[in-house]
Amino acid sequence: MSEDHRGTPEAPGRVATLIERSFWESLTDHHDSASDKVWGVAYRIDAAHAAEVREYLDIREINGYTIHYTPFYPAAKGAAAFRTMAYIGTPENPQFTGPQDVQKLAEHIFRSTGPSGPNRDYLWGLETALNELSPESGDEHVSDLSTRVRALAEAEANAETATAPSTQ
Template sequence: MTAEHAQDQPELWLFGYGSLIWKPPPHFDQRIPGYIKGYVRRFWQDHRGTPEAPGRVVTLIERGFWKTLGDTQNPPENDLVWGVAYHIIPEKVEEVREYLDIREINGYSIQYTPFVPAEEGIPEQTCLVYIGMPDNPQFLGALQPQVVAEKINESIGPSGENREYLLQLDEALQTLSPDSHDEHISDLARRVRSMTPPTRSTHHRRLSKTGLQRVSSTEEQEEVEKTA
């Protein structure tokens, strides 16, 4: 389905595979665990923290292209990426799209993909999904897992520690389905849990260097974080 055709549809389904799993968008009336096919999820997007201490967030890579990147980590057993589909209340679609364009700016592009619900009997949907395409400036390519884990552990932005993003994603994925395990995420989480977290003083020093302040609302956090 083309983007133009999907945008003409009266309803919006949104697929979340990162922070959207545990930090949902506003104005949804259905939340359905499930998966999309043909992608590999990797922490290869430079998209969190501060300019002096950029962190890492997940993006999706088309599996055929991913095979050309020389990833040293064991390949996924299949091409399923588990996450959550949200149905947005129709009269709030425009408002939610504006919110998401702020939340997912700085490297992410809108794509559309079929979504398969985990529960049998629920129909498949075409979902909007934000993906950091390989040609965006924040895409870093194949990285060694230990290097990624160390960067995640040390990076602190205005909305908190980058390690929190990883650990929350790891925990959230385990709640979706008995089959929703992602070894890339779990491996990084194991590595980070074995490291010493950044100290509070380190956190304050980094924020003060950039002039950024911790903010309270989800919208403010995401907007500051993505434009840092």
Template sequence: MAQSEEQVPNQDEFWLFGYGSLIWKPPPHFDRRIPGWVTGYVRRFWQASQDHRGTPTAPGRVVTLISHEYWSTLTDDPHPSPPDNKVWGVAYRIEAAHVEEVKEYLDIREINGYTIHYTPFHPASELHPDRTSTTSPSGGASDEEVLSRGQHPIKTLVYIGTPDNDQFVGPQDPQQLAEHIYKSQGPSGLNRDYLWGLERSLEELCPESGDEHVRDLMEKRDVRREEHEQHGAFARRGSVNEVRRSVRVG
């Protein structure tokens, strides 16, 4: 990825871009959290998860970033690219004293098919109300000063599961994908909670930060949940009726 001098951070800065669970489950030791976006990608639930939201025998699904160049060659993805080619998320600043520790933590957390890349991050025009602090103990630039840089993006590290990694599953029928997410779970919890957490977190960033791919899967997951609950209620009613018949026969 091309990098301009404007995008190279200070030596004591380490910025991380989160577009999946990192939005609501941040890394340790961050002192700033800034909402914004990257361009040149689409976000898709096309990465298998054997270690967090699934198992080796029944992998779940988590998001990865797909380069727009690669995505544009596909003919079987029903979801469009995001408006203005923006993939929303958050950037975290890690102080120099904790950089190595946090990178080691992330290498373990993102080990299942993800590799390190760098991309320019564009801060949103307004700060998220839940930001942690405007100035760091080291006296670095405040969030307002970062945002006032205008057209100058921030160089961020990002973990991406590229199409050539073993866990990449590629395009899937949205209904089948939603059903797969609904039934999957792993050491980090239910796969559907990951989907729900992502949709909720994106909606909380700003009015235009939603993702149609995520939203559509969420709507299909809700339908799947309703069907599951109705089936469960029907099964319970059937069991009660069987018990009543048994009582009458007895």
């Protein structure tokens, strides 16, 4: 959940969370076609700024997350793997929601807004970013949610147009 960026404490937004594969396999809503890979971007931080960046990320990400060090395999052919740090969500995190009905989740995302903007913009940005990483990097669950939220936005726009007073 996001109570401080894409939602509020009264209506928390939803955000993507990395979780351990063993925990993911215990969930009831995973897609059978899910990849063994997790796609993402790694940033190399200049040593002079590493402590400052780590402090910022710890404040932003540490609530219910654990730090893991894992190999990162660049998509570029011939690029060498390197060790990277990632924040992994835990089921003990009070903001971890677990599996939800996908249509209810889409409706929740459609309605949620926080100081960083609408939750739907986060979802659509995530979908775009995943699709741009690599031809294999798209995520079926994220795309399904995005399609459902777009349908809700279109239905709302059509309803507003239908009830708007005529200017004739």
